[in-house]
Amino acid sequence: MRVFIVHAHHEPASFNAALTKAAVAALESNGHEVAVSDLYAMQFDPVSGRHNFTTVHDADRLSQQGEEALASRTGGFVSELQAEMDKLAACDVLIFQFPIWWLGMPGIMKGWIDRVFAVGRAYGGGRWFDGGMFRGKRAMLSVTVGGPAPVYSDAGVYGDILEVLHPIHRGILQFTGFEVIQPFIVYGPNRIDEAARQEYLARYRERILSLAAAPVLPAPDMSEYEGFVRRNAG
DSSP: OEEEEEEOOSOTTSHHHHHHHHHHHHHHHTTOEEEEEEHHHHTOOOOOSGGGBSSOSOSSSOOHHHHHHHHHHHTOBOHHHHHHHHHHHHOSEEEEEEEOBTTBOOHHHHHHHHHHSOBTTTBBTTBOGGGOTTTTOEEEEEEEESSOGGGGSTTSTTOOHHHHHHHHIIIIIITTTOEEBOOEEEEOTTTSOHHHHHHHHHHHHHHHTTTTTSOBOOOOOGGGTHHHHHHHOO
């Protein structure tokens, strides 16, 4: 199994970093291939623009999708983006490792998605959801949150954690065809003792070694939406 971890935390001593290290060690010790993109360590530029491309679709107006479509057809992405796209294409499982900040992912990770999930490489041509380009691959979010579990519940001030993560699960991963594994959530790693942190790490290692069979979240069956899509096309 080939696993690609996109890691977004600026502190090497963070619990996010500990989770990534635990995942890499568990996977490699069991004969799996692992690629890691540590976005802060890479100083990845999250800002899209013409610098994404070596080709030009329209010199007068920057149409992101138009430029991406041409670059996908002609190999016109700059080398640092092409390398990330190649890791994505090669993996069997994608893991996003990040802390939830302001009920979302860090900006550097969103920028990575904006630049790497390009037309012609991640979506386009009517390929989406159960017909998406990454059909047959799996993905999982491994995240930390600052507060305890009750505040990320139906009765909590932020609502259910799955609702918080829904834009990523549905709008990014399922949209591009991934089967989405139930997320691994660590609540308040800075609020718990070392024994509890070690328990989380042990549970994460177990999850990592069961990625191929881990339960997945419900996904839309696009056959149920075909009439709606046709009626609202354009």
